[in-house]
Amino acid sequence: MTKRWGSTLLLWFVCLVFAMPLIVMVSGSLKTPEQLARDPYSVVPESPAWSNYVQAIGSMPFWRYLSNTLILCGGCVIGTTVSCAMVAFGLARVPWAGRKLLFALVTVTMLLPWHITMIPRFVLISHLGLYNSFWAIIAPTFLGDAFFIFLLRQFFLTIPQSYLDAGRIDGLSHWGLFWHLVVPMSRPALATVALFQFIQTWNDFSGPLLYLNDPQKFPLAYGLERFVSSYGDQTHLLLAAAALFTLPVIMIFFAAQRAFVEGIATK
Amino acid sequence: MKDELELELPLGLKTRDQVISIRETIPGGAISSKAIHDPASHTNVQATTLPNPIENSSLKSSGSDHRSDTVAGWLFCSPWIVGFLLLFAWPFVASLYWSFCRFDLVNPPQWVGLANYYRIGAEVGTGKGYGLALWNTLYYSLLSVPLSVVMGVGLAVLLSAKVPGQKFYRTIVFLPSVIPVVAASVLWLWLLDPESGMINYALSWVGIPAQNWLVQARSVAEPETMSVIGTGKLLGSKDAIVLMSLWSVGNFVVIYLAAISNIPASLHEAAQLDGAGVMRRLIHVTIPMLSPVIFFNLVMGLIRSVQTFASIYVLSEGTGEPGGSLSLISIHLFLSAFADLQMGYASAMAWILFVILLVVTALLFRTSRHWVHYRVAG
Amino acid sequence: MMIRTLFMVLLMHLSLGCTPGRNSTESDFRQPEEVVFWHFWGGEDRVVVEHVATRFNQSQSKYHVRPIAMPGNNLNAKLFLSVAGGDPPDLVNQDDPVLADWATRGLIQPIDAAMSGTESEKLEKWLFPAAKSLSMYDGQFFAVCNGLDIRALYFNRTALQEEGFVAPETIGELDAIADHFAGLNSRDSNLPLGYLPDSRRLWAWSYVFGGSFLDPASNQLTIDSAANVAALNWMSGHYERVGIDRAIAFRSGDQSLPGKTFPLLPVQGDQNAGRYVMMMDGQWRVRDINRFLAQRETDNLTMPEFGACSLPVPSDDSLQPRTNAGWVNGNVFMVPAGARNPSGAWEFIKFWIGFNDPAIAAKTCEAGGWIPVSPEVVQTDSFQKYLKREPLFASFVGLAASPNQFPTPKIPGALKLQRTVNAAAYDAMTHPDKNAVDLLRSAQAEIQTSFDRMDFDHKEGSK
Structure with a gap:
């Protein structure tokens, strides 16, 4: 019994340590600058200063940033899902000679550090005239992503061959098998890929740092960093902006947790 | 449909694992330290080597089918083939070539032979420039990776205890690792403020003097730092980013948790029958059974820690300061390339880093034979 | 269906947002x-x-x-x-x-x-x-x-007058004031210092002392010229008279750091530790002084009088000092x-x-x-x-x-030149055992190396 109490106490302590930064972020974002200076750590703000959020949104082209972010996310999600599904199908379900070598290459590229490719990629993108356009960030996703290809290939491999054979007998081509059979059967996996690409693009900081220079085109992640540079001393606004930026990801996390990974958490 | 349901588990696990990589968005795009194989149970990796149903079907296919298969294969894989050539193959060749050049991005590259490598060698000797960056990276990786393994395993063992509210605890521990890295950095910039930050406030409860987190370049764990010992301010900026990285240890915890749940209960029961207590079961059953996952996280954690960029960029406001203490290789490379326009030097350091990583990974694989216990069949 | 619509909307947005050009959305040709x-x-x-x-x-x-x-x-x-x-x-x-x-x-x-x-x-x-x-x-x-x-010597006229001084015109007068206040400060550390040079101001003092950093005719670096060494030795002298450790401690709240108050401005009462009666700074400090005086006025406090004068000149015969000189x-x-x-x-x-x-x-x-x-x-x-x-x-x-206001020499890598010289000056001022000539000479060698490299690199490439 005492052991049980001990571990519960320890668990509560651990949770407090992990949750505290988030709690003070939210409570700090709701404090007036005066209260924040006087009493930064109390969990409950005296009277919630929602105006911080209004002010944070007003101090930057928030809606513009948000719509840029959503465009980038949308473009990248489409690019990744389409390209990775196709490639994964080609690797998993089309019997051809090159696929083993190609799959080995896919896995190898996952291990390479970005340091080497960063500069040449920049040169490539600017030679293609994509610098300072959303395509600089979106276009590469149409060329597949090793991890997502790997993930989808694993999934496609589990589709029973008998389904595909049946499709073949019905006269479906490879494209037909892919589009009418594999894609509909793989919705959960495709949704997973889409979801994680969405979050990845939402959080992406270095893409815009390298490729975008017009504030009209900045997404939120980069806009937030610019905001830190301009309003570094106005903590209440910074916290409000950070909380605003975080909220959608947390919402997606909770929604997705139920949809995709509930099995693990409870098992 | 039944098949699909069973698949949820490994798939879901990978997706969680994927969250790891999302925290570290990196320049240049797609490649990052993503999980390669299902870390939960090594048996899963073997899915790729299982007899492939396609083989059977291809045996049946006729000659014309064979040709159409090949065409279809090339077509379906063409996006990635183009991607490989444009985003990997060419960049590798180009950056190797540029590492022997003086190149400022605006004017054409000029061949300078080994000058950039000599410069790096000299800097490693003097501890400036790349030498400093290498040291900073080493410090950060050697501290954050082992700590994240220890903390990850510890938390996973704690969170695997069957107590009410288990799911809640797990969610809380995992939550920080989904916070976007820029937002998390903004938050930590405030938490680590030496005067008004909460971390120092919390330390004061347990009687630890306030630390000069992001202000002090050196820390007690570094050479030439006798000066900080007397002050009680023993921790500096690199310790701050280690601390921040440990906050998002949750993604590792999830992987360990899944692995723990895969340990057959019979092993624990057998150990218990032999009279092993909690600690002995941890050391003799749980940790050996976790060793493949620990190994995996060690390798991935290392590659990931070397690539940490966005958080350090935000925390040091894009400078690598104070005193060059946050000039890790990723930051030093970015600044050398784009603030000093020394693409040749930057390419050379990327290649050196790449070789170092290769060697370290190979060494890790070597040593893994002695301490990683792969289960034979699950 | 919804996905298809979304896709179309996205494509439309992309075609707008993805053109690198500007003004592409407006068709008005008189724009x-x-x-x-x-x-x-x-x-x-x-x-x-x-x-x-x-x-x-x-x-x-x-x-x-x-x-x-x-x-x-x-x-x-x-x-x-x-x-x-x-x-x-x-x-x-x-x-x-x-x-x-x-x-x-x-x-x-x-x-x-x-x-x-x-x-x-x-x-x-x-x-x-x-x-x-x-x-x-x-x-x-x-x-x-x-x-x-532009930089000049700010001074607190009231504080000077109280001790019987006026704004200095020569280095000798400046030194006398500095000596006097250093003496007061050594007895009561709550009193301000007279003057304590900042190592980054070697540029200005060198120009005053008749020095230079680059000979425009030959394009040769002259970092270790006699006038520069004289200026640096004179600056180090001020650190020595206060005591190196005390001087460093005094300087640690640097006046140019953002967020710090201009340390020329006295504090009410006698808590003037870390403050100065005279200091070299730029015209942007006028704002700070005005704000300070306005605050004093509303608080009904005494109003000290401030002034700014050109940098005092050495009377050393071996030098060719410049009047109204400085680093611009x-x-x-x-x-x-x-x-x-x-x-x-x-x-x-x-x-x-x-x-x-x-x-x-x-x-x-x-x-x-x-x-x-x-x-x-x-x-x-x-x-x-x-x-x-x-x-x-x-x-x-x-x-x-004034024709005697000179900038950092216009050479590629001028920022590095600036940083290297500043570091050498700081070294010389904080390490009495190190020699100004040697430090400036090694700074010169360091700059020459990178200067040669850049020279070779870019001039050959672009001309």
């Missing part, structure tokens, strides 16, 4: 041409800058300036990326030491090309000599200075290579500096507390009135016309 202007100003200055742009946009219909604040540390990196990426801004503002570096690399283009007929010759004569030296490289206007930063720097406008609209940028530059209408620039300088770049702006009625109201500021404007 003014856009001039994208990057700057690093923040706070009150940013308001002034944006106001100038608005006034310019209203003054004519051909161009529309869009000012973009690029705060933070990596304006340069962003600019390089944009030049390499082929979509740079049309105009950028930066501190002057980058000029030679950027010009030799081909990152910026000479603005002369956008000037018509005699404008270039007229501009040369129109600018203050200091402003001209900050603007030109290789005989061309690679930049146009838009504001000068400034913000310069530059047009990046590949900019779409250099003519629009030049029109805006003219508007800003008051090339055609000095009264406009006078207004801007009054609003920002900036020093004009041309005597013509200074001579406008409104600016003269402003100077009458601001006598302290006027002494800085007076120095702007």
